[in-house]
Amino acid sequence: MRVTEMLRLYATPASVYSCKVRLALALKGLEWEEVAPPGGYGSAAYRALVPQGTVPAIDHDGFVLAESDAIVEYLDDIGAGRPLLPADPQPRARARALSRFIDTRLEPSARALFPAVGVAGSPPAAAREALARHLATLDGLAGSGPWLAGPAPGLPDCGLWAVSSVVAMLDRVLGLGLEVPSPGPAGELPAEVAGHLAAYRAALDGWAAAKGAAR
Ligand SMILES: N[C@@H](CCC(=O)N[C@@H](CS)C(=O)NCC(=O)O)C(=O)O
Incomplete structure (x- = not known):
């Protein structure tokens, strides 16, 4: 650019x-x-x-x-910055499919639990199970790694970092007992994204607190 x-x-x-x-x-x-x-x-x-x-x-x-x-x-x-999709057609298609799965299946199943935030009582079991099922499916979709799209972090990792932050917030405030996906190899985030993700997590915490969720 x-x-x-x-x-x-x-x-x-x-x-x-x-x-x-x-x-x-x-x-x-x-x-x-x-x-x-x-x-x-x-x-x-x-x-x-x-x-x-x-x-x-x-x-x-x-x-x-x-x-x-x-x-x-x-x-x-248009060649703006580092590519976030692999160049070869098959890994490229897999990366796109993973990103679509995260956006259209995993994220909505997390979002379905939003109405339970700040509400007394157990979260709806069916919604918790649907989220757990989509997290398990994601495990099965991930390739040989180390990142979701292969040797370098890419588009599906960006989606998963964002949605995992939502899952982690829901897990904490609703006591879901879910395993939040690891951000990548050795559980570490690339340095370029860490500050942005920390700010997003703080915004999510603020949203949950405004709904009356206990920390
Ligand atoms: N498929 C869209 C989803 C975007 C989306 O739903 N964004 C939400 C905020 S996270 C929004 O704008 N909601 C307001 C609305 O749908 O009117 C994308 O990947 O950008």
Whole structure:
């Protein structure tokens, strides 16, 4: 990406998909300007810019794009920063499939437990079991490693770091007794993403505290 180009990220602090793209930009080694969606996500003002009304979205020199996977794939396609998908078709397709699984299966099963946060009593057993089942499926989908997409951290790792943070928060405040996935080999995160993920975890803690969850 040329230095003259502008990359803006529309994002909010507690949004899991915003976190995923923020981590991807950091892992790529890019610089970006982060702004809140004008009027909030879903607002008419924001929809005038981003028809889906969702975060994250980017504005790359006037080219506006929503959908977290599409954003990262676009940045890979134009050669912006370090690629986050493998080059060979089969590992590339596997990495995409893993990312879709994390976004469309694992994340919604974690989100299904949000209404239980701050509510007295046991969390719904069926929702806890669905999340546990998707975590077990993820284990079976991961390749030979050491990262989800192979030898280097990539797109599916960014999604998993974000969703794992949600799972860890839910596990703590709801006492789910789940095993939170390891961030990578030796349980360590790449240095470029650690600060961003710590800030996201703090935002999640703030969200849970605002709902009255015990720490
Ligand atoms: N598939 C989309 C999901 C984005 C999404 O649902 N974002 C949430 C915040 S985490 C949002 O904007 N919700 C508001 C809405 O759906 O109107 C992606 O990967 O970017």
